[in-house]
Amino acid sequence: MATTDRQATTLALAHALSAAERGLAVIPLSRTKLPALRSPHRGQPDPGPCHGECGRFGHGVYDASTDPVRIRELFAAAPWATGYGIACGLPPHHLIGIDLDTKSGTDSSAALRELALRHLFTIPETVVVLTPSGGRHLWLTGPSDVAVPNSAGRLAPGIDIRGAGGYLVGPGSRTEHGVYGTAPGTARLPPAPCPPALLRLLLPAPRPTHPATHPSAGDHGQGLVQFVLAAHEGQRNTRLFWAACRAYENGIGPALVAPLIDAALNTGLTEREARATIASAARMTGHRP
Known part of the structure; x- marks a missing residue:
């Protein structure tokens, strides 16, 4: 490896460790701005999704860490890295x-x-x-x-x-x-x-949906409730937050709290999680939860 590349790797590691001290999780990057470590599953027939559960490096942002020991290990595994990414x-x-x-x-x-x-x-x-x-x-x-x-x-x-x-x-x-x-x-x-x-x-904006049938939702809130009901795992909180923001902006937030909580429970959220997300939406839109 050229001396300039070694210097670039050393500087990148130093910057990455400094970022980690601020609570930012990092991974090594190559000169192309892509993760420096390739997937350990490349070439395997239909390996299935793995986010690092296998214990090896090479899973992109799923490798990201604020632990200086792990960060040094990541850069040691990728001595060609000249930059770092912040997850x-x-x-x-x-x-x-x-x-x-x-x-x-x-x-x-x-x-x-x-x-x-x-x-x-x-x-x-x-x-x-x-x-x-x-x-x-x-x-x-x-x-x-x-x-x-x-x-x-x-x-x-x-x-x-x-x-x-x-x-x-x-x-x-x-x-x-x-x-x-x-x-x-x-x-x-x-x-x-x-x-x-x-x-x-x-x-994300809501997709066109069929009206919900919750008795207290009203015409203006039915689409928002259905939008939450259609959420898949990984987007439940985001959809609930978006719908609650729209409800408060349209003046129907308080009336829609119960229907939205019911919809969130149907998607698998707990009542505590749903109430916290709706309260966050209320604050974001300038209303009292």
């Missing part, structure tokens, strides 16, 4: 990355400002990472009970979202196109909470 959606920060790209030919920063004006939110001061191509990554935090999905261009052209199951290239990483670094004055800022109005835009 999104994990405690304690529940990181959400707003990736403002420059390669799409659109002004993604202007698109985000337009969204902020249209939906009445302000982008807070937070960590900003500058990419070699001239783009920016904004670091925000989300609620612990809501999983923000990854998306590309759904919010607006040139704006990608890194949420649960995704990762951000950490500052100090060296890639084929250059080095990632924090914008001046933002390196020591804590990731700021995602504005509620922006958070609602990041959550």
Whole structure:
């Protein structure tokens, strides 16, 4: 390995350990920005899903850790790594990355400002990472009970979202196109909470559904209840949070609490989990739970 590559790996490990000290779970990345460790199941016929239960490295963000011993082991297994990725959606920060790209030919920063004006939110001061191509990554935090999905261009052209199951290239990483670094004055800022109005835009929109039959839901709430009832494991809290936000925004939040809890119980959530998620939605929309 060339000396410059060894230096890049040493620096990447140092930056990764520093990020871990701030509670950010990390994995080693190659110069292509992909996880440096390949799947141990490659080449196996229909290996089935494995998120690291096999005990071996090579499961992408499922390898991510804040444990310095494990991080050193990951980098030792990938001595060609020149960067590190920060897993999104994990405690304690529940990181959400707003990736403002420059390669799409659109002004993604202007698109985000337009969204902020249209939906009445302000982008807070937070960590900003500058990419070699001239783009920016904004670091925000989300609620612990809501999983923000990854998306590309759904919010607006040139704006990608890194949420649960995704990762951000950490500052100090060296890639084929250059080095990632924090914008001046933002390196020591804590990731700021995602504005509620922006958070609602990041959550999946409900699909057309058949009306629910809960007697106290009313016409306006039937679709929201059905939206929760159609949730699969892994999206139950997110759908419940989204539906509760819509209910409070439309003035039917208090009347819909019981129907939404009933729907959540039907999907497998506990009453405690459902009430906590609905209360979080109430606070996010400026109402008392």
